[in-house]
Amino acid sequence: MNRKRRTLLKTGSGVTLLSxxxxxxxxxxxxxxxxxxxxxxxxxxxxxxxMKALGGGEPAQSKDIVFFQTPDIAENGAVVPVGITSNxxxxxxxxxxxxxxxxxxxxxxxxxxxxxxxISTRVKMGQSSNIVALVKADGKYYVAAKEVKVTLGxxxx
Amino acid sequence: xxxxxxxxxxxxGDSTEVKVLMNHEMETGQRKDAxxxxxxxxxxxxxxxxxxxxxxxxxxxxxxxxxxxxLSFKFKGGAKGEKVTITWVDNRGDKRTDEATIA
Numbered sequence: 532m533n534r535k536r537r538t539l540l541k542t543g544s545g546v547t548l549l550s551x552x553x554x555x556x557x558x559x560x561x562x563x564x565x566x567x568x569x570x571x572x573x574x575x576x577x578x579x580x581x582m583k584a585l586g587g588g589e590p591a592q593s594k595d596i597v598f599f600q601t602p603d604i605a606e607n608g609a610v611v612p613v614g615i616t617s618n619x620x621x622x623x624x625x626x627x628x629x630x631x632x633x634x635x636x637x638x639x640x641x642x643x644x645x646x647x648x649x650i651s652t653r654v655k656m657g658q659s660s661n662i663v664a665l666v667k668a669d670g671k672y673y674v675a676a677k678e679v680k681v682t683l684g685x686x687x688x
Numbered sequence: 689x690x691x692x693x694x695x696x697x698x699x700x701g702d703s704t705e706v707k708v709l710m711n712h713e714m715e716t717g718q719r720k721d722a723x724x725x726x727x728x729x730x731x732x733x734x735x736x737x738x739x740x741x742x743x744x745x746x747x748x749x750x751x752x753x754x755x756x757x758x759l760s761f762k763f764k765g766g767a768k769g770e771k772v773t774i775t776w777v778d779n780r781g782d783k784r785t786d787e788a789t790i791a
Contacts, residue, residue: 568733568748568779569748610755629752633718634751634752636750636752637750637753638747638750638752639748640745640746640761641745641746643743643744643746645744645764645765647762647763649761650759651758651761652759652760653753655753655755656752
């Protein structure tokens, strides 16, 4: 069995399905209510690609982004708590990226004025990896990373 | 129609803390069933939280958000007895809106 071929088939079919759903116009009625889902950004496989899809340049490392509730070792990769606080003034959005997941971008949160730049959620991790917090503040991007070790993967397969 | 969300909104100091637990499979599209067929992706794509007609949080999610997603955040203001409304839309176009009273 050719292993590469298998992975290719696996990722390939996922992409086709998504584009089919989008192509059939099923997503269109909701675009008016919420911001259209940024398919390009969610389909990336490296930080550079994600930045390109989001329209940002090289992000700067920042010590003002703090992880909380995020474990060093996660027993179950299917449910990994992640909390991120940005102490950068004028934070506009916070995104969670997982370096070794099939697709990097896990979630992105728009923070309007008046909302604390702190979010907490749970994500899936396929394997031990860096969790990257990408913060957009005043038009610029900042990143911080935290390594999380996973003892049991959460992306199936 | 999907199951209702569990929402808890409470005043903490001068802010309102919102905690949500949604009911959703959040299927990644990476897994296979017993026959080896890929289980199609099925996940929440966007979440909007509004208070007093104003959006206080807008999120876009990928399939890497855990099953039955949990979300917590705080926003300035918010009064007891007022309502917080949360809506999600998934990639099948299914959606659900729930509201909770701030305690």
